[in-house]
Amino acid sequence: MARRVYLHIGTMKAATTYLQNLCDVNRGLLAEHGLLWQGGRFNQYAIHDFQKSSMLPPQEKGAFRRFRDQVRQEPGDVLVSMELLAKLRSDRIAKLVEQLGAEEYVVMLTARDLTRVTTSHWQETTQNMGTVPWAQWIAEVCDVEPSASDTSPFWRHHYLPRILDEWAGVAGPERTHLVTIPQSKSDPEAVWRRFASVIGVPAERATQPSFSNAAIGATSAELMRRLNVELSGTPFNQYRWGFKAALAKQTLARRAGAEPRVGLSAEQHARLSSIAADMVEQVKQRDVDVVGDLSDL
Numbered sequence: 001m002a003r004r005v006y007l008h009i010g011t012m013k014a015a016t017t018y019l020q021n022l023c024d025v026n027r028g029l030l031a032e033h034g035l036l037w038q039g040g041r042f043n044q045y046a047i048h049d050f051q052k053s054s055m056l057p058p059q060e061k062g063a064f065r066r067f068r069d070q071v072r073q074e075p076g077d078v079l080v081s082m083e084l085l086a087k088l089r090s091d092r093i094a095k096l097v098e099q100l101g102a103e104e105y106v107v108m109l110t111a112r113d114l115t116r117v118t119t120s121h122w123q124e125t126t127q128n129m130g131t132v133p134w135a136q137w138i139a140e141v142c143d144v145e146p147s148a149s150d151t152s153p154f155w156r157h158h159y160l161p162r163i164l165d166e167w168a169g170v171a172g173p174e175r176t177h178l179v180t181i182p183q184s185k186s187d188p189e190a191v192w193r194r195f196a197s198v199i200g201v202p203a204e205r206a207t208q209p210s211f212s213n214a215a216i217g218a219t220s221a222e223l224m225r226r227l228n229v230e231l232s233g234t235p236f237n238q239y240r241w242g243f244k245a246a247l248a249k250q251t252l253a254r255r256a257g258a259e260p261r262v263g264l265s266a267e268q269h270a271r272l273s274s275i276a277a278d279m280v281e282q283v284k285q286r287d288v289d290v291v292g293d294l295s296d297l
Contacts, residue, residue: 004077005102006035006199009167010086012157013120014110014181015191017213020081022192026206033201036078038070047082050096055128057237064099071100078102079199087156090166097170107171108198110191111160112181113297114272114279119262121154123216126224127248129239131232133225134218134262142271147278160297161282173287180292194291213249217259220252 010016020040023030030037038046046067048056056063071078086109088096097105112120122130122137132140146155146162156162164176179194189208196203216224224243231239264272280294 002036002071002074002076002078002100002102004104004106005071005100006077006079006106006108007085007170008079008081008108008110008195009088009163010083010109010157011111011117011160011163012083012086013117013124014083014112015195016081016083016110018209019110019192019195021209021211021213022206023079023081025209026201029205030079030199030201033199034076035199035201036070036074036076038067038078038080040081042067043080043082047084050099051084051092055236055240057240068099071102083157086158086163087153088166090169093166093170105171105175106198107167107176108179108195109160109163109167109177110179110181110195111158111297113183114158114276115264115269116183117158118154118264118272120215121157123221123262126221126228127216127244129228129231129234129236131225131228134222138264138268142268146275160279161286164283164286164288168286174289176288178283178288178290178292180290180294180296182292182296190292198291214253215256216248216252217256218262219259220248220255221262223252224248 008016008019017040020043023037024040027037027039042063045056045060045063047064049061049064049067085096118138118141122134125132125137141152141154144152144155146152146159149155150162160178164178167176177198179191179198182190189203192206193203196206224247227243231243276297280297283290283294
């Protein structure tokens with residue numbers, strides 16, 4: 001049985017891929033400091049399997065059982081990172097914790113400024129078979145009252161008060177850490193230093209990953225969205241390699257600097273900024289450990 005499991009639960013588009021890649025590169029450093037890291041791809045497959053997701057490659061069926069068994073056999077600490085955990089409801093969280101069976105849990109939540117994360121999230125949907133146009137998608141996000149909605153896909157991933165409340169019983173506020181992503185890009189390794197301080201690893205000894213989760217521009221995102229309409233019914237395992245990986249990540253991402261960015265109207269920016277300010281006030285009331293600065297959000 002694992003002594004402690006560190007659960008990095010998301011949020012989406014908040015440095016999760018970067019941190020997972022960094023952990024992959026520094027598996028030895030993590031092990032040196034008593035942390036078992038099973039691999040970013042293995043984490044993803046395991047959680048997809050746990051959620052019975054159509055995104056799980058057929059050959060990876062049983063990934064969660066293998067993942068669970070390794071956690072149960074580990075006498076030390078385990079690090080888990082998968083951004084889709086943030087959206088889980090309390091009953092599924094309880095099931096996950098029961099299955100892993102650790103003595104203690106630490107919950108970590110990375111979060112970004114909403115005005116930045118909305119555009120990134122939509123662009124990511126277009127690389128995962130999404131077909132909703134940007135104008136419609138952002139209008140629906142802004143029209144919803146997140147505190148009163150439990151069904152909005154976007155807000156299930158990003159409404160911090162709900163996420164913290166759903167996960168409250170797992171670790172307690174003293175072992176729940178909200179890691180903020182700095183708004184400035186002048187220090188790209190800052191989020192790693194914040195994350196490393198929670199898991200007890202010397203950040204300065206880590207090797208930075210060469211791979212990044214490259215973004216695509218607005219024109220390419222719209223191209224992907226239109227392709228997705230035509231590709232309706234394609235098995236995701238085929239789509240993943242032929243369109244998401246080969247077309248979006250390896251080809252269209254190279255054009256991002258030459259394309260316009262997806263943008264918000266003044267009204268949308270003001271609406272999201274207002275929600276963010278309210279979220280920050282609610283986070284303060286929950287007495288969780290903030291690593292960074294809430295003004296980043």
